[in-house]
Amino acid sequence: MSFLTLDHLQKSYGPTKVVHDFSMNVEKGEFISFLGPSGCGKTTVLRMVAGFETPSAGRVMIGGQDVTRLRPNQRQIGMVFQAYALFPNLTVADNVGFGLKVAGVAKAERAGRVAEMLELIGLPQMGERYPYQLSGGQQQRVALARALAPRPRVLLLDEPLSALDAKIRVSLRNQIREIQQQLGITTIFVTHDQEEALSISDRIVVMHQGVADQTGTPRQIYNQPATDFVAGFVGTLNRFDADVVDAATGHVRIGRTDVLLNRPVKAGRITLAARPEGLVVGPHGIPAEVTGVEFLGSVQRLRARVGDKDVVLDRFNAPSVALPELNETIHISASDSTWLVLDAAG
Structure with missing residues (x-):
């Protein structure tokens, strides 16, 4: 049985339908990338999983639970955005521990978890610094640690690397994959960058005009494209x-x-x-x-x-x-x- 099920999701804004009957099953611990051009619906699907958008039709199931009508903070979801969205007036440690504090976790336990997360992202000595004292790559790692600190059931990543320069992007995407595998957390990663999707995913969903044109492993998507769009969008042809x-x-x-x-x-x-x-x-x-x-x-x-x-x-x-x-x-x-x-x- 799949851990995350997206069951015939649809999303319309007035007469405009941006997601058409989207379904997929994600196994526990899988790393799935939604790949496609701007406006294809990939971020809208992610936001429906997170609870920031309500489906016009369909269901979202996590661990056998129907979460379609639950608020984002009731879904046990961790999310990392393109913009780091760190609180500038809080230290790195306080940013990482923010979700734990809101959840009422005791101070001593919170401090231990924050230290664990900072170690995980390779910034154990940065806890007392403020976001403005960090590089872009370091800030994004802190955002990742903050999302992971409350032990979410699913991690959602919305174009988390697009604001970084090329060299840092490659390094950070590899670190994200290593952390995901280490924790075994079910992850959905949204990107328009085919190299990112091909390099770190277990499976890729190539989206086009609100539908999934093809779902498969990176090798299948690249070597055996199912549609003309997939063949032309993924790689040079x-x-x-x-x-x-x-x-x-x-x-x-x-x-x-x-x-x-x-x-x-x-x-x-x-x-x-x-x-x-x-x-x-x-x-x-x-x-x-x-x-x-x-x-x-x-x-x-x-x-x-x-x-x-x-x-x-x-x-x-x-x-x-x-x-x-x-x-x-x-x-x-x-x-x-x-x-x-x-x-x-x-």
Whole structure:
């Protein structure tokens, strides 16, 4: 039985429906990311779980309890926002212990729990400082500790890293994942950053226009996208228009180059796609004119033009692998299992 159940949730504001019939089951201790562009409904779903929004229809169940009509402070939820929302007039220790104080936890027990939380986030000596004396990353860690201090049943994270610079984001997201695994707390993480979602999630829900386009592991979402939107939103995708020669065998033609997919496809004209790392340069394949070369250390990134389309190819760097010249013609190909078949080309 799932620990957190979102049962046919809907949310409308007047005539505008922002969440359409959203359902999912989350196991205890799972780390779930809601991934999607702005306005897709991911934060609205999170706020319905937290109790800040009331569903227009559907239920929220936690540990078998229907919490749909309970206030946020009755749900045993911990929440971390994009804005740190720390109390500027309270010390770090008092910020972390605020929820415990409101709950009436005795002072000695509160102090012990605060010390435990500060140790957990790696700031054991910072208790007497004030938020303005901390960096952005440190403030967000304090916000995380404050959310975890009352021992919530579910942790909700609403774009918690988007206000931080790139290097701190990577470090803090890894720390969040380590803490989540250490505590075994059921967590929902909202982000528009695909790299964040792919790197730390057990499962990802890709949302689009108020619905879950696909739910799956990071590998499934990236390697086996279920919709054209997911394929294009998660990672970089190269698209090729192809004419079907034999629908039964998947024999198609891109320009003048034959490609065999070894699986049935629809007759007519289709779109094939491949990730940058799925394309290779060789003696045979689709002719492409090199338009850009980037040396990224461990990776060589090649940009090329195929007909009227731009493509990107990533390959590992090796001393023996020379970089092509600009305007040079190369030939690119992919294995039959690498090609993704998208909707019919228009």
